[in-house]
Amino acid sequence: MSWRVCAGLVALAVLLVPAFVIAPRPLAASISGGGFDDRGELVDSFSESFVAYWRSGERNFSPDLERIADYWSHYHAVKAVIAALLLIVFIALGVLLWKAFLQAGGLGAGSRAALASAGAVVTALALFALAAVMANVQGATAPFSSLLPMLPIHASHGELADTLHQVGQGLADYPDGTGDRTPSALEAMVGDFARYHAVIAVAGTVVAVVLAGMCVASWRRSARTGVSDGRTRRVFRSFGIVSGLLSAAVVVVAVANTATTADPAPALLAFFEGGW
Incomplete structure (x- = not known):
């Protein structure tokens, strides 16, 4: 080296x-x-x-x-x-x-x-x-x-507390089951929140694919390595196991963010209610 x-x-x-x-x-x-x-x-x-x-x-x-x-x-x-x-x-x-x-x-x-x-x-x-x-x-x-x-969701007061309450009410009925037009600001918030999670959904998918490829490549390299070279076999098997587990974990994250991207209002409501 x-x-x-x-x-x-x-x-x-x-x-x-x-x-x-x-x-x-x-x-x-x-x-x-x-x-x-x-x-x-x-x-x-x-x-x-x-x-x-x-x-x-x-x-x-x-x-x-x-x-x-x-x-x-x-x-x-x-x-x-x-x-x-x-x-x-x-x-x-x-x-x-x-x-x-x-x-x-x-x-x-x-x-x-x-x-x-x-x-x-x-x-x-x-x-x-x-x-x-x-x-x-x-x-x-x-x-x-x-x-x-x-x-400061948990320590809000005055105008901010009133605003957070109104936003929460709007999200509870989103996309407005009362027949009134949904506030434009609320639509913008929901759209931005969907984009926020879409980024991780896309990035997570790419990373999961790369990690899965590394897993397959590591196991193939391990299989091609002679039995006498135990150190190399152990290293590539370890990389295969770790990359495989990481790929599965990232897939879970990507799927969760994809679901939030498709329906962002409930998750955004959970945040404004202090549960996110």
């Missing part, structure tokens, strides 16, 4: 991890033309804009809400890019480590164990990075729904 390349990848990961936490806020503020000093200011601004948007009766976002959603979309877009870079780094580093482990016949048991442990940790980090990419692509695509958890 090229230890110089390995060290370079580790150094790059060490730089990207804090960048994932620190960089999105100022970059999003710069791109969108304005930001927020802290989370509290964002929550207060979104709550006020949410109330004003609902009372306007319009489908299109108000300028204030549009500004917040634009900032939040760029915030998640930056995080998605950094997470994607981390995913690439972890995949490259993992390939190097597992190849080194498979070719470590001349090393001692301690060195082989260290390589295997490092490979397992990096593989787990790659999975976390993949989840971060999916979650942040979701937030960038549907920033309004991504902002909804910031509403």
Whole structure:
């Protein structure tokens, strides 16, 4: 294994991890033309804009809400890019480590164990990075729904409490069993919430297919490996089992999000009732 390349990848990961936490806020503020000093200011601004948007009766976002959603979309877009870079780094580093482990016949048991442990940790980090990419692509695509958890559902009062109650009533009858026209703002919320879950449904399907392919490829590689090379057989069998289980888990997530995409109102109502 090229230890110089390995060290370079580790150094790059060490730089990207804090960048994932620190960089999105100022970059999003710069791109969108304005930001927020802290989370509290964002929550207060979104709550006020949410109330004003609902009372306007319009489908299109108000300028204030549009500004917040634009900032939040760029915030998640930056995080998605950094997470994607981390995913690439972890995949490259993992390939190097597992190849080194498979070719470590001349090393001692301690060195082989260290390589295997490092490979397992990096593989787990790659999975976390993949989840971060999916979650942040979701937030960038549907920033309004991504902002909804910031509403103080359990501690609302005044105008916000009244607005949340009205939204909940509208969702309980959605698409309005009383014969009256459904509020345009409510239709927009439901549509955005459907898009929010559609992103994970599509991304989850793609990831599940890739993981299933990795499972099949790993088992085939294990079957082609001679019995004398037990280490290689165990590694590829382990990859086959893990990728197969992960694929099944992602399929469950994709199916659940597909169901919510097809009928988003009940899930959105559950959120406004404090159960999401």
